[in-house]
Amino acid sequence: MASSGHERRKLSHSQFGDNTFMNQGDLHVHVPRPPGRAEAVRVIPYPRNEDLVYRQDLIDKLDRLLPLTPGFYSAALWGLGGSGKTQIALDYAYRRCNDSECCIFWVHADSEATFTTDYKTIGKKLGVDKRLDGSDLLDSVRNSIEAQSRWVFIIDNADNLALFRVGRTKGTNESLSMYIPRGPQGTILWTSRDAHITGTLVGLRRGIEVPSMTRDEATTLLATARGKKSAVEEIGKNRLLEELQRLPLAVSQAGAYIRRTSMTIKEYLDLLMQGTSRWDLLKINDFDRHRRPEVSNIVLHMWKISTERIREESELSYQILHVIAYLDSQDIPHELMVAASQCSIGDEDIARQATELEVQQAITRLVEYSFLNTRREEEGRRSYEMHKLVQEAVRYGLPENGEAYYSSICLQMVDDMFPESEKDTWARCEQYMVHAIRVGDWAETSGKEAETSILLSKVSDFLYDRGRWTEREPVNRRAWNLRRQVLGENHPDTIRSMASLATTYYSQGRYNEAEGIYKQTLDLRRQVLGENHPNTIRSMADLATTYYSQGRYNEAEGIYKQTLDLRRQVLGEKHPDTIRNRNP
CATH class of the missing domain: 1.10.10.10 (Winged helix-like DNA-binding domain superfamily/Winged helix DNA-binding domain)
Structure with a gap:
């Protein structure tokens, strides 16, 4: 029997909810639910990063690859650990939350275990049968995501691409790629440390490299981490950013430490440049609500x-x-x-x-x-x-003794590659020089001080031939110090390094400093090699040349005569050194 308008009006204003069925005698009334929209499901493990430094070029690239227009899109952010990939993905997720009907899902792909755990969390939100497990659960969650009208799926830390059938190795478990949602509508964003994700899991043109920050971005991040409203020019700021290679994780941790300890940038930089405290600073681990607590936040562990x-x-x-x-x-x-x-x-x-x-x-x-x-x-x-x-x-x-092991191998490699200085080898010497000098820093670590001094002597010879005295000075000093440590003051090679340093000073016009070392080398060579040894005579000639350049002509003339007589006796009248001595 049809109900009257009065009855319908009373029911519509009653305390009963929508979709209520009522039975009263032969009166059957159904109060329908007004049409409404289902609430979007959001599974994002981190809060919004309100301190994010926007890297506009990367955000613009991401927005072009993953537009809001209908369709299926995918992209990958790849780069070094600590470069900020997850934070850019997190920002994208929250910006997509502006669409009230868009579902957002986030999974950690570090391992099959984290992937499955996050799928269980998503399954609960989507109402997937709790009794499901294993592949049945993964299948059901994937199907439920694909059934949403609009969705964004973020796969974070997909560093082990073998989990997704890329470069599969023997013993790898079943591929997780079959459980990644697909469909005509949806967006997938990957983050990975492996650039090989482009051309495999996403198209070649759908990868975005996340490099270190620009100087302006890193400056802003440092100021933000220190709790400053704007970047302030301070002594050592640019050098600190370069020392940290403008890596977001390192910069933010440095800023946080500076803020907590109330030290200046210069004070922090001084600590960072000290060998004893450098690793201690880089090992500091501070809580970050935008990162997983079980994953190390230490720069050196990254x-x-x-x-x-x-x-x-x-x-x-x-x-x-x-x-x-x-x-x-x-x-x-x-x-x-x-x-x-x-x-x-x-x-x-x-x-x-x-x-x-x-x-x-x-x-x-x-x-x-x-x-x-x-x-x-x-x-x-x-x-x-x-x-x-x-x-x-x-x-x-590296384990204990690992540094000594690999640094000694590196030393031997560079020494083998570095040629003797000749005009035809200068280009190769130039290529390898900076690496030979750097290897020299590890002499004490490798326990190869004597071998290192030989390599540095080859570098010194090259710089001598090229007349690059400013660069040659620290090389000579390092070789001399190493030889004094392991060979002693009186060893001929140690004395030779002294003489090389004196020659560098002389060529720079630093005659007084050159004179002092030339006198020392002459005294040592007389003791060790004897008065008539060619190297002793050479030291006498070097000292005479220094006196001449200082305007001390009489002293220079007296020594020149002595060296000429000695060279005639020892080397002969026609030896090149004797001939040069006649016309100094």
Whole structure:
């Protein structure tokens, strides 16, 4: 029986809720639910980062690849650990929350376990049957996500691409790629340390490299982490940012430490530059609500997982990485990379069995993990750059005696590659010089002080031939100090290093300093080698030349006569040194 208008009006204003069924005699009334929209499901593990420093170029690229228009889109943010990939993805997730109907889902892809755990969390939100487990659960969650009208799916820390059938290795579990949602409508954003994600899990043109910050961005981040409203120019600021390579994680932690301790940037920089406190500063771990608490936030630990994964994939890549950790971080020639692959490590001679293709593949994996950047220069010459903090992390992660082991291998490699200074070899000397000098810093660590001094002497000879006295001075000083430590003051090689330093001072016009050292070398050579030794006579001639340049002509003339007589006796009338002595 139809109800009257009065009855309908009374029911519509009653306390009963929507979709209520009422039975009263032969009166059956259904109060329908007004049409409404389902609430969007959001599973985002971190709060919005209100202190985020916007890297506009990266955000613009991401927005172009993942637009708001209907369709299916995917993209990947890739780069070095600590470069800010997760924070950019987090910002994108919250910006998409402006669409009230868009569902947002976030999973951690560090491992199959974290992936599955996050799928269970999403499943609860979507009302998936709680009794499901394993592949049934993953299937059901994927289907439920695909059933949403609009959704964003973020896969964070997908560093082990083998989990998704990329470069599968023997023993790898079933691929997780089949559980990634697809469909005509939806957005997928990956973050990974592995550049190989482009061209595999996303298209070649859908990857965005996340590099270190620009100087302006890093300056803003440092100010924000210190609690400053705007960037303030301070002594040492730019140097600190360069020392930290403008890596967001390192910069933010430095700023937080400076804020908590109320120290100045210069005071922090001074601590950072001290060998004893540097690693202590880089090991500081502060809580970050925008990162998972169970994952290390320590700068020196940041790349440990990647290093271990590299070793699982390629012992050759691991070997190269640890040898070049003792070179200068910039402009590493391809030839040194190849040489690093050919070093004999332990009982196995890996690289001598490796083909040229295998060596190139090993280097490529280091580039893909952002441990190296490739540079191409004129005439097609290839070189590489290694992040300075990555070098430190690699060295820090070595076991006891590991530093001595790899630094000594690196020393031997550079010494073998560095040629004697001749006009035809100058280009190669130039390529390897900065790395030879850097290897020299590890002499005490490797226990190879004497061998290091020999390499530095070759560098000194090259700089002498090129007349580059300012660069030569610290090389001479280092070689002299090393030889004094291991050979003693009176060893002929130590005296030779003294004489080289004096020659550098003389060539710089620092005659008084040159005179003092020339006198010392002359006295030592008389004691050790004797009055008539050619090197002793050479020291006399050097001192005479210094006197002459100081305008002390009578003193110079007297010594010149002595050296001429001695050279006639010892070397003969026609020896080049004797002839030169006649016309000083």
